[in-house]
Amino acid sequence: xxxxxxxxxxxxxxxxxxxxxxxxxxxxxxxxxxxxxxxxxxxxxxxxxxxxxxxxxxxxxxxxxxxxxxxxxxxxxxxxxxxxxxxx
Amino acid sequence: xxxxxxxxxxxxxxxxxxxxxxxxxxxxxxxxxxxxxxxxxxxxxxxxxxxxxxxxxxxxxxxxxxxxxxxxxxxxxxxxxxxxxxxxxxxxxxxxxxxxxxxxxxxxxxxxxxxxxxxxxxxxxxxxxxxxxxxx
Numbered sequence: 001x002x003x004x005x006x007x008x009x010x011x012x013x014x015x016x017x018x019x020x021x022x023x024x025x026x027x028x029x030x031x032x033x034x035x036x037x038x039x040x041x042x043x044x045x046x047x048x049x050x051x052x053x054x055x056x057x058x059x060x061x062x063x064x065x066x067x068x069x070x071x072x073x074x075x076x077x078x079x080x081x082x083x084x085x086x087x088x
Numbered sequence: 089x090x091x092x093x094x095x096x097x098x099x100x101x102x103x104x105x106x107x108x109x110x111x112x113x114x115x116x117x118x119x120x121x122x123x124x125x126x127x128x129x130x131x132x133x134x135x136x137x138x139x140x141x142x143x144x145x146x147x148x149x150x151x152x153x154x155x156x157x158x159x160x161x162x163x164x165x166x167x168x169x170x171x172x173x174x175x176x177x178x179x180x181x182x183x184x185x186x187x188x189x190x191x192x193x194x195x196x197x198x199x200x201x202x203x204x205x206x207x208x209x210x211x212x213x214x215x216x217x218x219x220x221x222x223x224x
Contacts, residue, residue, distance in 0.1 A: 016111045024113075047112075047191070048184050048209060054220070 001066040002074045010084035013056035016047075018085040023047045025080055031067025033077065044077065090199040091118035091148035092189050093140065094181060095166045096156035098126055101181075108186045116190050118148050124162040134165055141169045150174050150199040152189060152206075154181040176203055184213035 008014055014022070026033045026044040033044035037059060042049035044063070055061055061081075065074045080086075094101035101121035109115055122140055124133060144151050150173070155163040158179040169175045176199055178185070188209045192202045 017113070020111050020113060048188060048213060 001064060002070045003062055003064040004074055004078055005060055005062050006078050006081045008055050008057060008059045008061060008081060010087045011057060012087065013059065014050065014053060014061075016051065018087070019047050019050040021085050022077065022080060023050055025076055026073065029065070029067070029069045029073035029076070031065045031070045031073045033063065033065045033073055035077075036062045036064070089118060089148060089193055089196055090150040090152055091144040092116075092120070092186075092193055093144060093151055093153045094119075094121045094155075094186065095124060095137070095153055095162045096121070096181065097124055097160060097162055099123060100156055101162075104181065104183060104186055107183060108190060111183075111187065112190060116193065118144065119190060119193070120144070124165065128161065130161070130165070134168055137165055137169065141175060145174060151176075152193075152199055152203075153177045154186060154189065155179045156181050173200065176200070178203065178206060178210075180210065182210055182213065185210035 010018065012018065023045055034041050035044045035050060035053065036042065037053050037055055040053050042053055044050060053061065063074055063077050094105055096104070101123055105119065105121045122137060141151060153166045153169060153175060155166045155177060157163060163177070163179050166177045170177055185206055188206055192206070
């Protein structure tokens with residue numbers, strides 16, 4: 001299992017379209033991937049789950065991945081978040 | 089793959105579908121809106137709905153009709169279409185239900201198997217924010 005903390009830095013936070021991008025990306029991997037705040041942990045492949053985090057700008061989230069492509073999936077998701085989901 | 093038909097007052101269904109598509113960044117297949125005009129004639133609208141449902145059934149085999157308000161004309165019209173194992177109706181549509189329905193539809197799951205989950209997800213997505221963040 002691999003994990004990494006990352007800050008949500010885009011202006012709108014982890015809003016609906018950003019969540020959809022994250023879920024689409026996570027869905028391309030075979031690993032089980034979660035995204036969590038201090039309070040809530042969600043399946044990164046479920047858009048409604050990811051939205052329950054209600055993670056605004058400057059929220060720290062933890063990405064955890066476990067499975068055959070865990071490293072690649074973690075890197076890809078961290079990359080998406082650090083690149084502000086292609087926004088701003 | 090079942091079809092999805094949103095039957096709602098005025099432009100509500102169109103706007104919900106447009107919003108879901110915008111969020112999911114796709115235009116799903118076999119997902120349509122059937123707007124019910126405020127001054128609609130029930131018999132004429134039922135006839136048009138019959139045609140729409142039959143066309144969708146010929147393409148999809150089964151349909152999920154999502155309506156906005158139990159007791160309202162769109163739901164009353166939709167209820168004329170109910171056919172067990174072929175046409176199911178879920179009322180009280182919200183954006184999370186529609187998004188979840190589109191996602192489930194794409195997985196190829198049978199309509200009957202996702203009805204309970206859709207209702208549950210729609211209810212779970214209604215959040216009293218004060219219960220989450222407490223009083224400030």
